[in-house]
Amino acid sequence: MNEIGIKTRILLMTLVPSGLLALALGGYFSWQQLQDLEQQLLERGQMTAEHLQGPATEALLARQPERLRSQLGRTLNYQDVRAVALYDSERRLLEHSGPQMQPTERTLPESSLAAGTGLQIQASKHSTRFTLPLLASPGLLEKANRPDLEADALLGWLEVELSHGNTLLRSYQSLLATLVLILIGLVVTGLLVSAMGRRIIGPVAQINQAIARISKGQLDVRLAEQGSRELDDLASGINTMAQALQSAQGEMQQNVDQAIEDLQQTLETIEVQNIELDMARKTAQEANRIKSEFLANMSHELRTPLNGILGFSNLLERTEMSPRQQEYLGTISKSADNLLAIINEILDFSKIEAGKLVLENMPFNLRDLIQDTLTMLAPAAHLKGVELVSLIYRDTPLSLSGDQLRLKQILSNLISNAIKFTHEGSVCLRTMLEDEDDDQVTLRLSVTDTGVGLTPSQQKSLFKAFSQVDNSLSRQPGGTGLGLVITKRLVEQMQGDIGLNSVAGEGSEFWLTLRLNKSSQASDDLPSKPLQGYRVAVCEPQPLSQQALIHCLQDLGLEISLFPSLHALNTALARTDGENIKLVVLGSPPAGTPLSPVIACMREWADSGRCQSILMTSTTEQNEQLDNLPSAHCMVLSKPLCTRKLFRAALHLLQPRNEAISLLADAGVERRANPDSLSVLCVDDNAANLKLVETFLREIGTRVLTVSSGEHALEVLREQRFDLIFMDVQMPGMDGRQTTEEIRLGESVSGQSPTPIIALTAHALADERRRLLKCGMNDYLSKPISPDQLRECIHKWTGQPLGRVTGGESAASSKPAPMPLVLDPEESLRLAAGKEDLAADMLDMLLADLPSVRTRIAQAAEHQDLNELLEAVHKLHGATRYCGVPELRQCCLRAETRLKEGDSANSEIASLMQAIERLLETASVE
Numbered sequence: 001m002n003e004i005g006i007k008t009r010i011l012l013m014t015l016v017p018s019g020l021l022a023l024a025l026g027g028y029f030s031w032q033q034l035q036d037l038e039q040q041l042l043e044r045g046q047m048t049a050e051h052l053q054g055p056a057t058e059a060l061l062a063r064q065p066e067r068l069r070s071q072l073g074r075t076l077n078y079q080d081v082r083a084v085a086l087y088d089s090e091r092r093l094l095e096h097s098g099p100q101m102q103p104t105e106r107t108l109p110e111s112s113l114a115a116g117t118g119l120q121i122q123a124s125k126h127s128t129r130f131t132l133p134l135l136a137s138p139g140l141l142e143k144a145n146r147p148d149l150e151a152d153a154l155l156g157w158l159e160v161e162l163s164h165g166n167t168l169l170r171s172y173q174s175l176l177a178t179l180v181l182i183l184i185g186l187v188v189t190g191l192l193v194s195a196m197g198r199r200i201i202g203p204v205a206q207i208n209q210a211i212a213r214i215s216k217g218q219l220d221v222r223l224a225e226q227g228s229r230e231l232d233d234l235a236s237g238i239n240t241m242a243q244a245l246q247s248a249q250g251e252m253q254q255n256v257d258q259a260i261e262d263l264q265q266t267l268e269t270i271e272v273q274n275i276e277l278d279m280a281r282k283t284a285q286e287a288n289r290i291k292s293e294f295l296a297n298m299s300h301e302l303r304t305p306l307n308g309i310l311g312f313s314n315l316l317e318r319t320e321m322s323p324r325q326q327e328y329l330g331t332i333s334k335s336a337d338n339l340l341a342i343i344n345e346i347l348d349f350s351k352i353e354a355g356k357l358v359l360e361n362m363p364f365n366l367r368d369l370i371q372d373t374l375t376m377l378a379p380a381a382h383l384k385g386v387e388l389v390s391l392i393y394r395d396t397p398l399s400l401s402g403d404q405l406r407l408k409q410i411l412s413n414l415i416s417n418a419i420k421f422t423h424e425g426s427v428c429l430r431t432m433l434e435d436e437d438d439d440q441v442t443l444r445l446s447v448t449d450t451g452v453g454l455t456p457s458q459q460k461s462l463f464k465a466f467s468q469v470d471n472s473l474s475r476q477p478g479g480t481g482l483g484l485v486i487t488k489r490l491v492e493q494m495q496g497d498i499g500l501n502s503v504a505g506e507g508s509e510f511w512l513t514l515r516l517n518k519s520s521q522a523s524d525d526l527p528s529k530p531l532q533g534y535r536v537a538v539c540e541p542q543p544l545s546q547q548a549l550i551h552c553l554q555d556l557g558l559e560i561s562l563f564p565s566l567h568a569l570n571t572a573l574a575r576t577d578g579e580n581i582k583l584v585v586l587g588s589p590p591a592g593t594p595l596s597p598v599i600a601c602m603r604e605w606a607d608s609g610r611c612q613s614i615l616m617t618s619t620t621e622q623n624e625q626l627d628n629l630p631s632a633h634c635m636v637l638s639k640p641l642c643t644r645k646l647f648r649a650a651l652h653l654l655q656p657r658n659e660a661i662s663l664l665a666d667a668g669v670e671r672r673a674n675p676d677s678l679s680v681l682c683v684d685d686n687a688a689n690l691k692l693v694e695t696f697l698r699e700i701g702t703r704v705l706t707v708s709s710g711e712h713a714l715e716v717l718r719e720q721r722f723d724l725i726f727m728d729v730q731m732p733g734m735d736g737r738q739t740t741e742e743i744r745l746g747e748s749v750s751g752q753s754p755t756p757i758i759a760l761t762a763h764a765l766a767d768e769r770r771r772l773l774k775c776g777m778n779d780y781l782s783k784p785i786s787p788d789q790l791r792e793c794i795h796k797w798t799g800q801p802l803g804r805v806t807g808g809e810s811a812a813s814s815k816p817a818p819m820p821l822v823l824d825p826e827e828s829l830r831l832a833a834g835k836e837d838l839a840a841d842m843l844d845m846l847l848a849d850l851p852s853v854r855t856r857i858a859q860a861a862e863h864q865d866l867n868e869l870l871e872a873v874h875k876l877h878g879a880t881r882y883c884g885v886p887e888l889r890q891c892c893l894r895a896e897t898r899l900k901e902g903d904s905a906n907s908e909i910a911s912l913m914q915a916i917e918r919l920l921e922t923a924s925v926e
Helices: 007-062 065-075 138-143 165-215 227-315 323-354 366-383 404-420 456-458 471-475 483-493 543-555 566-574 578-582 598-606 642-655 660-664 667-670 687-699 710-719 738-752 768-774 789-799 825-831 836-862 866-880 886-900 904-926
Strands: 082-087 093-097 106-108 120-123 127-136 153-163 362-365 386-392 398-403 424-438 440-449 497-503 507-518 533-537 559-562 581-587 611-618 634-638 679-683 703-707 724-728 756-760 779-782
Touching: 007 065, 007 082, 007 138, 007 153, 007 165, 065 093, 065 362, 065 611, 082 424, 093 471, 120 366, 127 598, 138 687, 138 789, 138 886, 153 886, 165 227, 227 323, 323 483, 362 366, 366 386, 366 424, 366 779, 366 836, 386 404, 404 424, 456 768, 483 497, 497 756, 533 566, 543 581, 543 642, 559 703, 566 581, 566 598, 581 598, 581 642, 598 611, 598 634, 598 768, 634 642, 679 687, 687 703, 687 789, 687 836, 687 866, 724 738, 724 789, 738 756, 738 768, 738 904, 779 789, 825 836, 836 866, 836 904, 866 904, 886 904
Parallel strands: 386 424, 533 559, 533 581, 581 611, 611 634, 679 703, 679 724, 724 756, 756 779
Antiparallel strands: 082 093, 082 153, 106 120, 120 127, 127 153, 362 398, 398 507, 424 440, 440 507, 497 507
């Protein structure tokens, strides 16, 4: 209905009532006319029957009904008369004119006209039948001389049938005429209403057009009179509105012009200010850049002499000195260490400010990282009598990946600050899981101390650069005021947050959240509950240390019995129920309490064979009696608690009591107990490299197996396991990365513990270390490899200390020649660890391969096969790392660097080919 126009609405408002009224009137009058026609039909039928009543009665009285035949026939000529019949008193037909009468369906009520005559009226769908009884009146009886009949005796029946055809025709004609008149009336009405509606719609349309033009901004439009008072009022209102809008637009345009002019002046002023601000910003950025570069340069410049001071201080400590000289030297070393720590903080801050600090992503064990950090900071805490504890909740994942060095720096900064401002009590590091999904975890770490605390004003400036709590406090512990700033920036770069809760005089809690990736390469190699079935007694006076100790012992599978004092423990061991206790773990007594009773009890338990014992002491504890305890029954460990150290100590003490414990211990622990059983696999396609590394590894006490390809390495690993694998990176066929990925896939399928894989390569770009670690390798060594590097790497990844190679200066201490020589025999001897026969063999192998390598490089360069060229240069570079050929080695380095960076290396390849020719000529002359 909302879409219907005014004209249509007027038509509907006019035609609908008119039509309904016309239909009602037409229907009424038609019905009235039909009633009249029916009444006329009844009257004609009655009149016809009454007209024939006298002759019919006389004919019946005369017993001559046939004389009525002609009159009945003439009756058929009357209007609507269809048939006429004469019956005797027994309803036998005497005379009949017209067609056979139709059966009747209903009897009509007696009309007022036929009252007293006995006329019966019956109707059907097509006709009406009138039945009139014929009675003998007294006058007719006398006239007919029928004394045998009584007055009003029934003589017979007269039936007259009238057809409805004519009546129906007149009814239809009447209805048709009525409908035609109604339609004509509606059409005429519609035409009149349409004509009147146009006189309304036309002005409204003009008003709409005028409003549309006004809405488009044509405010000069005016409407004329519309010929109607209401429309004239509407047109007048629109004209007034247009005039008001036109006036307002003029004023607004003036205001806009004025505002634009003012805005232009303001923009000019702002532009001048922006130029000045931009110049000031650039000046500040340049000053900040110069400051950062200055800090970085000065830090590097200061680190160089400081490293010399520290190095020669360590050397001087090994010489004979007087006590006063030793005291002076200790002061020098401590001051140099503090200065180096300050310089490192300034260097880190300058890197962060310059945006050059990039976080690494390497696998690590969270528990080992935390415990190593606390072990490093323990002496400073124990000197002040402060307890240092770590609590790692059991649902916290340990196998993670990230920048472990920066994470250790964050923890070191927070814990060292807590130690500085805590004079008694404890410093506790808590680690818990906050959120976890399939690939990442969110950890919450908090460092809680019982120190001096901070006021709200001190907390506001805590994370500002070069800002300290106050002069009185900062002067006591020292520092640059950058530690917490660097910590905050590192935490934010790890997608975390850091905060502080502190009350002055009650202590502080630094908390932080970190988002780290899960890792399958740093899984915990400690067996699950390896000491299950043994009972251990614990006597630790410090509550937090006791809680951490209980947590660790439960992880080892030990059943724990707590004792409040040494006396209670000794009493329990003396009773029969003390026979079930196989191990006692003791904490050092509070500061100022003698250690002699504890040592005496441990010695007594060892001599009597009651149980084994482990004593947890502070790092500052110096007592000669501790060194004299029987090692087969007693162990002394330094606080804070380290899970690996406690496990090895418990395993060492409990293993002789039950051989089954050795089966539960990790296979790596078993191998590390026997150096000769340590097995190493070396994979390298260069025979000279394999020979040199094999010689070094055998001399430091390992069993070595060498293979020349990744495919061969996979075949060997299917048959046996190794403690460590040294893997060359670039090899023909399956390179080091692909081989490592296959090894890791096989370990994950078979459920074996991962074997440490160390990458060996002659050269690496800045991001190559990250790619190597990402493919599954654990560490990275750059050629040339020295025996000391191999020994330290093996000790790092297997825990097995190995011996040193004898017989000469290591490659790590070699100094490069000032000018690159073609052939340097002294360098060959140094690289071979002082072994002349090994140096000669290495050089002969290199010279034997040079012609084929030269041909391979020339062909690859001619065909522009960069992959083949890089592989050939890399292999040659690796061979030169173990021979005294400085010129060829430098040419290989430059060529490999250019090829890895994707740049053109034509000049470097040409220099490399010339270096090969000079080396061959020099070797042939000598």
